[in-house]
Amino acid sequence: MPVAFVTGGTGFLGLNLIEQLLAESWKVVALHRPSSNLKHLREKDIQLVEGSITEINSLITAFPEKVDAVFHVAGNTNLWSRRNHIQTRDNVEGTKNMVAAALKRQSKRFIHTSSTATYGHHQQRIDEETQSNAIHSPINYHRTKFLAEMEVRKGIEKGLDAVMINPANIIGPYDYNNWSQLFILIDRQKLPGVPPATQTFCHVREVVKAHITAFYRGKKGENYILGGVKTDFLTLANEIGDMLGKQTPKRTTPGWILKLLGR
Secondary structure (H helix, E strand, O other), X not given: OOEEEEEOOOOHHHHHHHHHHHHOOOEEEEEEOOOOOOOOHHHOOOEEEEOOOOOHHHHHHHOOOOOOEEEEOOXXXXXXXXXXXXXXXXXXXXXXXXXXXXXXOOOOEEEEEOOHHHHOOOOOOOOOOOOOOHHHOOOHHHHHHHHHHHHHHHHHXXXXXXXXXXXXXXXXXXXXXXXXXXXXXXXXXXXXXXXXXXXXEEEHHHXXXXXXXXXXXXOOOOEEEEOOEEEEHHHHHHHHHHHHOOOOOOOOOXXXXXXXXXX
């Protein structure tokens, strides 16, 4: 039975990954902070260990002595600039610590959950060969996810067998804070408007399957972009409205108006 060490197990992506790992007969060791809500994890046949990715000593102590795959899913998606320093600590220093601990424990493979945000802003379609400009992005999340990948690459230079997964926007069960808010606003008929923008979306269950596939088939040092359906926000909102039986906007609203409404 292969052993997986999972960070971010109390979160949206982590919970779905743990369920898929269990379905594929893995032994799962999940890292959690003392303050974490363990409601869903306690319902599963897994081993819980306490520690923090930002505290290297507790992290090394929590690491299993034998681990086949490290799934570093934990990440800070904050978009509030006042908390940028915390996001940088979590995403960059946290990944640096994870890499160090994985090397120390001689983990067989390190699967790093990154994001398409690491490529920055581009007008054209991106692929794995696209040169990143994220370091120049005004969005701290983009910068920190790029810098986190750099920490993984430093680990690769030291012998870490690592693969990086770059999902687009993820939708699915256990999402309580991200795109699920769009569903809630539409259900409560409180959606103020829809901006004229387009994004790519993928389902969380396909994303977690890709993580596990990366363990078996991914190439050391490679990135794997996980795309999906490309659609505009208005079409997405209307699809959600149809599923919920609720009215949704029939035309987009300029971004500057939405900003005024959000104040």
